[in-house]
Amino acid sequence: MHNIAEIIAQELQVREQQVAATITLLDEGATVPFIARYRKEVTGGLDDTQLRNLFSRLGYLRELNERRQVIITSIDAQGKLTPELQRALNEADTKTRLEDLYLPYKPKRRTKGQIAIEAGIEPLADKLFAAAGDASVEPELEANAFINAEAGFNDAKAVLDGARYILMERFAEDAELLAKVRRYIADNAVLESKMVAGKEQEGAKFRDYFEHSEPLATVPSHRALAMLRGRNEGVLSLTINADPNSEGTGSYCEQIIANHQGLNFGGNAVDSWLSTVVTATWRIKIALQMETEFISQMRELAEGEAIKVFARNLGDLLMAAPAGAKATMGLDPGLRTGVKVALVNDTGKLVAHTTIFPHAPQNQWDKSVRTLANLVKMHSIELIAIGNGTASRETDRLAADVIAEVKADMPNVTKVVVSEAGASVYSASELAANEFPDLDVSLRGAVSIARRLQDPLAELVKIEPKSIGVGQYQHDVSQSQLSASLEAVVEDCVNSVGVDVNMASAPLLSQVAGLNRTLAQNIVDFRDENGRFNSRKELLKVPRLGPKAFEQSAGFLRIRDGNNALDASAVHPEAYALVEHIAAAKGSPVDALIGNSTVLNAINPSEFTTAEFGVPTITDILKELDKPGRDPRGEFKTATFKEGVEEIKDLRPEMILEGVVTNVTNFGAFVDIGVHQDGLVHISSLTDKFVSDPHTVVKAGDVVKVKVMEVDVERRRIGLSMRLDEKPAEKAPSRNERPAAKTSGKPAHKPNNGKPAKRPDNKQVNAAMGNAFAEAFAKLKK
Structure with missing residues (x-):
């Protein structure tokens, strides 16, 4: 069993000690914002993103280990846990691999293969399998000796069917074979979408997918979710074609099965029978299982990407510049x-x-x-x-x-x-x-x-994040994962800005690290009853707000015009004595040190390090003292909509308009230009340079100038460009676009003398695929 800290350290490309220390802090109840801001020495400076990824992977790997123990216990109780099997289970690094290994030992309903075994037919299955290539063996003659009318096997045909099911189940529960088939499908399979008969009018919005095919490994998340939605609405049917170029010659997956089992078919009777076993194994057992698995995996990857886009847009919106305290x-x-x-x-x-x-x-x-x-x-x-x-x-x-x-x-x-x-x-x-x-x-x-x-942040935290409308397909993705991701974004944004404890609402306070709804409401109730807080220490008087909650939250809570000037800053109370020591060393009171850039810039952080506070934390403190309580949000800007352009019918190609970015996806950005329908700037029209990620060019809330490229009033679609010199006639698939046409050409893995051809290595595959799905499918193939 791998060490969790070691695995995560390798994935994040950091030292194992950093991960182990962070896990300890998390297990002690520390929050991600608190760790990122106030425990840099402990974690070696891991940032918010690294910590969020660490937290997510920690949960997955712990679930994996828990499941591993359940499986080992189950197999051991059956008396079937061999040293080799236990080693394989301990080395399994994904839930898929773990479940593959458990498949032969997993308690299940009585299958046709099990019924045949109970009827005493397994020796026949073993004999026929061992007799591959032996022309002297006649399956039907051999089967006569195993007829068992009482068990329902009345003739040789029924017996051979039973033997076939025994081998089919045995093959389909072979973890190594499943891994090989999975690798082949990940490299070669094509996702095919077709219209369900009679749904042409009802499903008009899905017409782009009525006859659609593209490599499974490179399906963009937005297209995957669109097709899945079409299937859920009964408009589309989705299938995975593992052999898009077989041209009726059968599936190469059958050859993988045969090769793995050491079968090389000739023209004799037993080989012919074993060939039917292989074909049935693929078509009845493995193909449907793989289709379900890969479509599920596609959904999971697409949802993850959609949630990531939603979270990024939400963060941009929450961190939009406030207009300020104005009537x-x-x-x-x-x-x-x-x-x-x-x-x-x-x-x-x-x-x-x-x-x-x-x-x-x-x-x-x-x-x-x-x-x-x-x-x-x-x-x-x-x-x-x-x-x-x-x-x-x-x-x-x-x-x-x-x-x-x-x-x-x-x-x-x-x-x-x-x-x-x-x-x-x-x-x-x-x-x-x-x-x-x-x-x-x-x-x-x-x-x-x-x-x-x-103040967008203070107000929007009162609304359920997924109702703010900065994502796509939010109703199609896992609601629990979406909520968890968006809540993390809200928490990070709130703590990045800080909260005025004497002004904040309970919903805003509840997003502060270390606080929850109950404590937030208790703070508001205490404030209403006793008046404003004059120091952070007074927070300890709030009912149920103990030392741990105070430690986690105090640095993010601001008290303006209080008894201690440091209470209005992001300096944590645990570091007040350090600040006083620095001020004394400079012969200045703390109040005079705050905002004094000349003095602060001349201080060498290494001169004041202690066992508790290192250079990173002291550097942060000095920056905070220079600009206490600084707001990380940008300058407030507004867009001016064009007079006379109020509805989509008012738009004309080549109009230059000003608008606000409302949503950024992996394929472009949506812009509000004041016509009650956002227009799309495709990724290829964001800039004259190559763009792999639209988020590197624009973010939600940006004010931009766009040119109208095309208008479809009937479908309420508006094509825009931020390349103001672009002409509508030039609009065509660009280097940023991937064609969605049917694939053609030879398969990536062509049979070679009865054996799979040499596969390209993972780096070559990933380079060719060039997107997040490729990386995810590469992990799936392991």
Whole structure:
């Protein structure tokens, strides 16, 4: 059995001691953000990404070991655990390999092979297998001696069928054989998608896959999930063709089975019978098993990639620059039901609300402008946040008229269109109901729109991450894995920014390392009852917030204008004495040291190292003292949508527009250009340079300029380009695109004198495949 720390260290390409130390911290209850920030000496400086990967692999490998022990115990209880088998089980490095080895010993329902064994037919199966190539052996004559009418084997045919099932099950439970077949399929198989008869109209959105074929190992995640969704909706049928170039000559997998068993068929009767065993083993036992396994594996890989994309987009959105603590008016657009208006002060507190009806059928435009202008002046509004849903562009024009109306008195009022994804989810939530019990659900949405402009992170943590709408196929992937991944992203973002303990809501506090919903609510209740916190130490007075929770959370909680200036920084309380020592060495009080770049830049971290604090932590402390409580988020920017372009029908090829990136996938980026339908910038149109990963060019929340390349009003599809010199006629598959046409040519592994041809090594295969699926399938083949 491999050492878990050693395995993970090899995968992360770090030292085993780093991994072992991290595992110890995790087992002691430390959180990933805390370890990444405050235990760099212990982990050797592992970053957040490495720690998240370590945490994930640790769970998998521990599950693997637990399953390994269950299997070993089961086989041992059967009295069949040989030293060779135990060694193979201990060396199994994947769950697939482990289950393959367990297959012959796994308790199962009575099979046809077992029934034949119970009827005494196994000696015949062994004899016929051993007689391969012996022309003197006649299977039917041999079978007559094993007729057992009482067991249901009334004639030679039934007996031979029983012997065939015995060998089929034996072959299909051979772990080494399954590994060989699996390798061949991973290298050669093609995924084929076809329309289910009669579903052409119903499944029109899947028409790209009505007659589609491509190598299984290189199916991009978005296409895999699209085809799987089509299958789930009963529109598509999916099959795996292990021999796309066999041209009716039979499957090469049968030859792999025969070669593995040492069978070289001649023209005699026993070889002919054994040939039927091999064919049946492949077609009845292994082929269906492999199809299920590989489609399941494809789904798992595609879901993992989709979740990764979703998580990355969510992180970008949460880390979007806040507009800041400014009085804001939130407008939740609507037509018949009116525009909901909510005004919040610079701390996000609701101060006023109303509903106006500027659009059809009421058309109270002038009255609405006057109402909003009066509210802007009355509450000194600096920002107007407009939801990007129905009637967004019309409401954006209304806001422009309001700004013109108040310009003489308030020249700095700014309007911004923001994503309202998830606002309705928040509005109907228990949290919103508790905060605004007397406020209409629709007006709560306007509050959320206003607040998310002030501080996207603080507001969006109140919404279930998968409802924020920055991913694709989120309803098709494993919901537990999606939730775990997104929760980790939220946790990392919140702790990266830090939280003002005197201002934060319970949902925001619950994302702080070391805290949970109960402790977060206890902090809010304690604050409401006793007033603001003046020091981090006062947190220890909060019910159920003990030393361990304080250790994990204190560094991420900020107390502005408190008793200790360090409480407003990311310096952990455990390091306060160290800071005081550094300040004393420089002949300065701590307060005077904070923000003094000249002094701080001249300090050599190595002069102040201790057994507890090394150079990495001291370097972080000095950076924090230079800019205490610094916000890692970027500068606030807004996009300006083009006047007169409000619906998809208003678009024309070659228009140059400004928009906001809403979603980045592996095949490109979606951009909101203000027409209620995001356009797609394909990966080939992001830049003039070759792009392998769109995330290296753009991220969710970026303001970009795009050119309209094509518009399909019927299918509501918009093609965009960030290559502003690109012409619509030039749009064609590029070096970034992979054709999805049917494969052709010779198979990668051609039979060679009855033996499998030499396979390319893994590096060659991965280089040819060139994507995440290739790497994953390479692991699957091991």
